[in-house]
Amino acid sequence: MSSASSRSSRDPVDHALGHAASVLREAVAATAAANPVVLIDGRSGAGKSSLARRLIRDWPMRGRVQSVALDAIYPGWDGLREGVDLARTQILVPHARGLIGVWRSWDWDLHGWDAAHAVDPSLPLIVEGAGLLTTATAQLGDVRVWLESPASSRRRRALDRxxxxxRPHWERWAAQEDRHVTEDQPAAHATHVFRVP
Incomplete structure (x- = not known):
């Protein structure tokens, strides 16, 4: 056994995300869809992006999978809800209807909209971001994931990243996530819930 795999096997976060990715690969394959949609939600620092990268790396179907991170769409530090609405109308709904979706990324430095991006409805799609699982979006995802993780661990990972x-916006963003968890009950919309230490 290499030292790298030995280290990763002792890392509880790595182990949890590896397990989640393995379960999700099977779930994606079981959809029997040519272009399944995976939605990954969880609070900041829960491991959404890491899980999406693992799933892309080991995608169980032939061909390419598209991925969109809501961090590229949220219009600023108060934009959690608006970013999710934009993802639904510009990406998820067109994909479900077999239409090309077009969304614009947010420039966090210039505080304005930037380049346009297209989403091919014929290809599988992973969308990940805080606030994603709602009543309106859940019906547009074949595999829906909620990641649960302790606040102290999430904060450490997010600020390390x-x-x-x-750091100055942590509480501001967390309040929007609190509202999402209370109002939207994302875990109830998930097909899979995973706990990440």
């Missing part, structure tokens, strides 16, 4: 850029 984004550093001082995120």
């Amino acid at each position: 984004d550093g001082e850029t995120y």
Whole structure:
């Protein structure tokens, strides 16, 4: 056994995400759809992006899978709800209808909209981001994931990742996530719930 795999096997977060990715690969394959949609929700730092990367790497179907991170869509630090609405109308609904979806990314430095991106409805799609699972979006996802993780762990991972850029906005963003969890009950819309240490 290599030292790299030995280290990863002792990392509880790595183990949890590896298990989740394995379960989701089977769930995607079981949909028997040519272009399944996977929605991954969870609070900041829960492991959504890491899980999406693992799933893309080991995608169980032939061909390419598309991925959209809501971090590229949220219009600023108060934009959780608006970002999810944009993802639904510009990406998920067109994909479900067999139409090309077009969305614009948000430039966090310039505080404005940036480049346009297209989503091919014939290809599988993974969308990940906080706030994603709602009554309106759940019906548009074949496999729907909620990641549950303790606040202290999530905060440490998120701030290690984004550093001082995120620190002043942590509470501001967390309040929007609180509202989402209370009002939308995302775990209830999930086909799979995973706990990440």
